Amino acid sequence: MRKEIMLSTLGLRAGYGGKPVLQGLDIEVRQGEIVAVIGRNGVGKSTLMKSLIGLVPAMEGSIVFGDKPVEQLSAFKRARLGIGYVPQGRDVFPRLTVGENIAVGGMRAGRVTEADRERVLGYFPILRERWSQRAGTLSGGQQQQLAIGRVLVANPQLILLDEPSEGIQPNIVQDIARIMVQLNKDTGVTVVLVEQNIDMIRAMAQRCYVMDKGRVVAELTREGLADGEAMRRHLAV
Amino acid sequence: MDVGTLAFSALYQFGDAFAFLVLSACGLAVIFGMMGVINLAHGEFIMCGAYVTVSAAHAGVPLPLAILIGALVSALVGAVVEILIIRHLYDRPLDTIVATWGLSLIFTQGTLIVLGSTMTGVGTPFGSFTVGDYSYSLYRLVLCGMAVLVIIGLYALFNWTRFGVMARATIQVPHMAAALGIDTRLVYSLTFALGAGLAGLAGGLYAPTMTLVPTMGTTFIMEAFVTVVVGGADVFLGTAPAAAVLAVVKATMTSWYGQLAGQIGLLMAVIIVIRVLPRGISGFLLRERA
């Protein structure tokens, strides 16, 4: 594991309107890591992801990506720096074809090259079959693969993955977890994962932050992740 | 009169109405479809295009080029308006209507003050031709062709160009488009400018056929509104079919009872359509969720 820090937040407060959801949050992610963020519903996990990509404004504190403070940048500029965001609920462009969705993903890097497209299709062969189909007609699992492929095509250094297992059949969840691990091995891409599915967290994450009420309240190592009792307590299931 | 000339006459009336509806509405539809903004200054962008076209023509510029200049100037004004005003109001659609209405007042009255109550126009080019006992204006056929060209052009722009795909992505899921590196503000500015430019094009195209007065925009806007409301948010699935349906209504009513009846027919059509298909024709075709 390399030592360079890819992403860090310090005292991050962010949210909508008057009351911040994140209340002074510190995390640190090293290059090449897969780090999970867990916690009960409503503790601010998705808000964290949105504020990292810039869809929720930071009120206070810093977000550093690579060696660049990005908390003042708008979302599209952060994306152009190399952050790929796969949102909760996937948010594929429903009336664009699969191919067009991939093309939009590649726009920040200019045009999608043949090689990049083939690489993505190598990981997600189903997308080739559905290439000219409207994304809105895909199943949930296929949409999730498209959403990941869509950020992958632009070669991001960091992928923010928000609840990828939501509403998806267990076998596809396992596929996605496997592919993400493979990707991480192949390309060294850093991943921040918000997830509630314990299987998926264990399959993917090397480390894990536990959030409560807008703050990080604990950190689990890989060994900690294996401890079922602790996990269930933190997820409050 | 034989069946052939009768059919031609009906087709000509339909084509004329269709062209007018498409050209009046497409700029409004692009802006509404993309941003959910109803631009009440739409008529004034049309007026702007007409005035610029005629001024350029008076200055010796050939008419086709003059029309193009008219459209470009309108687009430019549109971009400025977007940056100064519209941009700040995206989350307040009703206020956007109110603000663009303020603009409409300013433009209309401003034009009246600066350029006076009327402007000498240019004659309708190309002359006319006869079929059977009636004579028809050739320029109307050109307008008809232009309407079809505009639809095809917009289709190509939104489906085959980088900007088009970006723009469609931005309408569908704006926050996600931003998160994928698209400068959505720029896309909105360009789209508004495109809508304004299309309005200017309509103005330029119709300038040779009508008297230029500062309030000429009102001639277009009711038709434009009705087409957009009936069509719904999608330019291709909505505006074009809506224009076709409404053109039949308008041409029929107009040829039977005169122009006013045509407009009343349109209004009845819109009230009925809105009652049956609240999201317009394109909403029905797409059967969007919720």
Next chain:
Amino acid sequence: MNALSRFFRRLEGPQTLGRGPGFWVGFLVVLAGACAYPLFSDGYTVGNTVYFFTWIFMALGLSLIWGYGGSLSFGQTAFFGIAGYAYGILTINFGAAYGFTFVALLFAVAIAALFAALLGYFLFFGRISGVFLGIVTLSITLVLERFMAQTAGPEWKIGAARLNGFNGMSNMPPLTLPWPGGDIVLYPDVQLYYVVLGMLVLVYLGLRILVNSPFGNVLVAIRENPERAEMLGYDIRKYQLGTFVIGAALAGLSGVLYTSWGQYITPSSMGMTAAALPIVWVAVGGRSDLTTTLVGTVTVLAVFQALTIHGSQYALVVMGVMLVLTVLLAPRGLIYALARLVARPFSKRASNGQPGDA
């Protein structure tokens, strides 16, 4: 007794800004000033002031529909025009004797309200809202204007009343009070001033009671969150329709008063520019409160008239600029912003001093 006192207690409440003794003292002072005003002025100027007043009803109606109910209607001048023409047609045909002008007033307002009910049924029961409501109402207004503008031919007459196309109708009798010893004809002068002022006070207070009543509560609830309002068991379409009809009736009242004031009405009173003006008054004043709407309307009209005298062309440009700036800088209205600024220290003390609402 109890019910009656509750009724009057609704003169103030959370839906209206002005409350407490301070406000009512101010209200009485202004009212006294308004009553005394003709004593210090000549009949012509007083008659002009009535002209201002005639518009306020329409503005208050729009405030109710848009500011309280959250539905933007661009069609207020359509109801204004319909009622104006109806008054003209009725009085030209039946004359002004036996107080018929006031019967005509009621009929004209009722016709406008009926038209609104019919239109509103299609709109609200079709769940038309937001920008579409604005577009459809505006389109209807414009078509109505064009319809009236092409009625120049002699075939366009109803009884003795010629519609006269673009030039409009004129010479209908003004409002006439039947009076023992000779009817009082209400030309734009002091008598008309008092009659309209009386109507204005009644309508203003009546609307205050309405918006602070359960009906008003539901109306504001629909503006804030239509889904929740429905989930409390309210058929929101009926409330929206009711509001629309009331607003239309008020616009109709404005139309009748305007027609009888100047003894003419033209199609351009329904045109694009005319339709924009109520929006300007209400938006600039502060649509979500009756008092700020009233004050705003009078202020904007006064500014407008001053501008018209000094440079008539620029008046509409200034209106447009005012509208754009208000939307950008003070979305809830200029007068509203001012009123909040003035009221803030008081309201703080009030809420500290007495728990519960005043």
Next chain:
Amino acid sequence: MPMLQTLGLNKRFGGLHVTNNVDLTLEAGEVHCLIGPNGAGKSTLFRLILGEHLPSSGAILFGGEDITSLKPFQRIRRGMSVKFQVPGIFKALSVRQNLEIAMQHHYDPAVLAEEIDKLLEFLNLTEDSTRLAGNLSHGQKQWLEIGMAISLKPRLLLLDEPTAGMSPEETHATGEMVKRLNAQGMTVLAVEHDMAFVRQVAQQVTVLHLGRVFAQGTIDEIVANEDVAAIYLGQTTAHETAHEPAGAPHA
């Protein structure tokens, strides 16, 4: 007679089959919880019951009456009431006004103020009665909306994630409140993620998965169900033996 019954309920959005042949029965007087992974179709089922969506096919009976085609406000008038996931309150109005709007047609005007005071106390919002609802804390907003829902004195109370964003103490207090309302005879259907809450209140639990009824039973039956564990609860026993994903990295 059951309080609520859905018969073969289906809902499709375009190509998406969100609710798939759902049969759900709520007996009068029970607290019934609906659980399942995100995207399982819980919210859609909820909106079908409320009438915000109309089903593609199937029927809904409420107290034996077919309400399939009734509008939401008509269902409310027949004795349903709802609290949404995102608090649907009137943000620009005071807390008191919010309750007044909810209650004004159900109580005599003479006692309305008094009833509002009682409810405010029940909700622990007495001191906040003049504040704008939009300025309340997240938990308080949830409470206010629950208050608006129960002020209609419904026969059936629908709760969509009533404890979302609440602290464990607040969650527990909400659970106690639901039990008290149930003791007064109210039937409750709650969509909930928080299993502690479900365990606290539920007499019956239905698990939805991919739009279908996946399992049904008491809380203990559901917790013991291995299939449910696999798709949703992620029980350790089930997990560590059979469900290790193929691609899991080895420590």
